[in-house]
Amino acid sequence: MNGVMVLLHLAGAVALLLFATRMVRTGVERAYGSELRLYLRSRLSSVAGAVLAGTSLAVALQSSTAVALLVSSLAGSGVISGVTGQLAIRGAELGSALVVKLLSFNLTVLIPICFVVGITMFMATQQRKWRQLGRIIVGVGLLILSLKLIGEASEPLRTSPVLPAVLEYFSGDPLTAYLLAAVVTWLFHSSIAAVLLIATLADRGFMPPELGIVLVLGINLGSSIIAPLLTRHASEAVRVVPMGNLMMRGAGSLLMLVLFLWLQPSTNLLGTTESAQIVNAHILFNFIVLLAGIPLSRWVFEASGKVVAAMSPGQEAADPLERTEVSALDETALAHPQQALANATREVMGICDTVDVMLQEIIELYEHPDDDRIKALARLDDRIDTKHAAIKLYLAKLSTHSMTETEALRCQELIGACVKLEQVGDIIVTNLLIHVRRKKSRRLEFTQAGWKDLTTYHSAVLANARLAFSLLISRDCDTALQLVREKDRMREMERTMNHQHFERLSQGKGRSIETSSLHLDTLRDLKQINSLLVANAYPVLEEHGLLRSTRLTSSAWRDEESGEPNI
Numbered sequence: 001m002n003g004v005m006v007l008l009h010l011a012g013a014v015a016l017l018l019f020a021t022r023m024v025r026t027g028v029e030r031a032y033g034s035e036l037r038l039y040l041r042s043r044l045s046s047v048a049g050a051v052l053a054g055t056s057l058a059v060a061l062q063s064s065t066a067v068a069l070l071v072s073s074l075a076g077s078g079v080i081s082g083v084t085g086q087l088a089i090r091g092a093e094l095g096s097a098l099v100v101k102l103l104s105f106n107l108t109v110l111i112p113i114c115f116v117v118g119i120t121m122f123m124a125t126q127q128r129k130w131r132q133l134g135r136i137i138v139g140v141g142l143l144i145l146s147l148k149l150i151g152e153a154s155e156p157l158r159t160s161p162v163l164p165a166v167l168e169y170f171s172g173d174p175l176t177a178y179l180l181a182a183v184v185t186w187l188f189h190s191s192i193a194a195v196l197l198i199a200t201l202a203d204r205g206f207m208p209p210e211l212g213i214v215l216v217l218g219i220n221l222g223s224s225i226i227a228p229l230l231t232r233h234a235s236e237a238v239r240v241v242p243m244g245n246l247m248m249r250g251a252g253s254l255l256m257l258v259l260f261l262w263l264q265p266s267t268n269l270l271g272t273t274e275s276a277q278i279v280n281a282h283i284l285f286n287f288i289v290l291l292a293g294i295p296l297s298r299w300v301f302e303a304s305g306k307v308v309a310a311m312s313p314g315q316e317a318a319d320p321l322e323r324t325e326v327s328a329l330d331e332t333a334l335a336h337p338q339q340a341l342a343n344a345t346r347e348v349m350g351i352c353d354t355v356d357v358m359l360q361e362i363i364e365l366y367e368h369p370d371d372d373r374i375k376a377l378a379r380l381d382d383r384i385d386t387k388h389a390a391i392k393l394y395l396a397k398l399s400t401h402s403m404t405e406t407e408a409l410r411c412q413e414l415i416g417a418c419v420k421l422e423q424v425g426d427i428i429v430t431n432l433l434i435h436v437r438r439k440k441s442r443r444l445e446f447t448q449a450g451w452k453d454l455t456t457y458h459s460a461v462l463a464n465a466r467l468a469f470s471l472l473i474s475r476d477c478d479t480a481l482q483l484v485r486e487k488d489r490m491r492e493m494e495r496t497m498n499h500q501h502f503e504r505l506s507q508g509k510g511r512s513i514e515t516s517s518l519h520l521d522t523l524r525d526l527k528q529i530n531s532l533l534v535a536n537a538y539p540v541l542e543e544h545g546l547l548r549s550t551r552l553t554s555s556a557w558r559d560e561e562s563g564e565p566n567i
Helices: 003-042 047-061 064-076 082-103 110-124 128-159 162-172 174-188 191-203 209-230 236-263 274-311 331-335 337-367 371-398 405-441 448-474 477-506 510-514 516-543 554-562
Strands: none
Touching: 003 047, 003 128, 003 191, 047 064, 047 082, 064 082, 064 209, 064 236, 082 128, 082 191, 082 209, 082 236, 082 274, 110 128, 128 191, 162 174, 162 209, 174 191, 174 209, 174 236, 191 209, 191 274, 209 236, 209 274, 236 274, 331 337, 331 371, 337 371, 337 405, 337 448, 371 405, 405 516, 448 477, 448 516, 477 516
């Protein structure tokens, strides 16, 4: 096998590793997102609880970055303190390292088991959680398979004259190796994938443990950069926790690199094989950072707050929702309908982004109402109204130009989507915010079961909203079908939750009685929002002949049962 084919096979195996890691994470988020969020909130009352919560969530999500983003959003909304958030991320980094240790064992016997069990679960039912659990199991199987493929693809490198020269160069230039590992990890957006790649190469005898440890330290630097970059446009309160993680873990990796190169300790203490030494070094580093982070957490939080404040020239620039925006509605493009429709689509997607923020923020306000944030959310609806009026006027002008039938239909579709998004914003502000104010003024508290119902339903609505937003761009028939079926599932979910609520009322539970109308009104409004967003699927289904005047055609439902699984 020539060098090009070796690299091609290795690149394909690495790509499968990244895809499998993401597949497991998204499956967990879709199936258990609301439960994980509630679990995190309930466990952050102590140092040990914060660390254990972060560790367990990182194991479940297979991503410390995902936990960091979740924790930073909770800290930004005031649900948890920044110090507690720092500790949770410390635990998440250790949990991520433990996942690497688990996957470093020879688990190839699980590959066919995962595929058979996972695909059977995915195809045998239409229940969302069971299908996502099947997706998770298939993802684990693909992850293990990718590690096997990386080992097999790299086998021809044993006879390569180039590899020893490359490794010798990086062994003599550890700083370059350290920085290169950080860049690769940032590109991967996964420290688990990066460490597993190095460990697999080391297991084949290609990587000396000393160089592997240097690369692991670089991986930890690169991993700590991801969350600050992803939150760079968020508010200062959200950015503080990821910045603290960068200061603690990033600086810690650099300090450890200096100590390792200076002291040159024996790697034999870390394990009997090269791969074990590299993986154990990764765990040891994160354990040391965790121990150091407990007493230093408050200092790191204060220091990171000052760094974030210094990087923000002003509140207006720090808040992406308050900065001046450039309209995509170019009047000179009206003579070219395709270009004008693309401009209008871009502007509608801006409304989608604002609605997404409003949907995320409203559930936080239910739990922690704040007058300033309530006013800020109301101002977002004003922004939607302004954009809505501008888009309608732009498309009205476009309709006076000569267009094909397809372009005219797309024009009407965008107008309809814009109207529905504006209605969603109105429901959030005129209904849900009123509920928030009522809950705050009367000091009402939901029962644990009632609050779990609301957050679960809200998470499903938010997931459907994002499907609807992507559908405006992709116009994918399968996505449209999924959205319409989700509407039926949401209707059944609401019916079940209402029944459970009335059962709690019949048992005379005080808090259920006090919050009854608030609970039912919130479910009703969320259901209405979901229905408005699902309506964006109807033009796509009509175009494919899958929509009657009142419901999906029977062939659409048969296609779902006989079609390929959408993994």
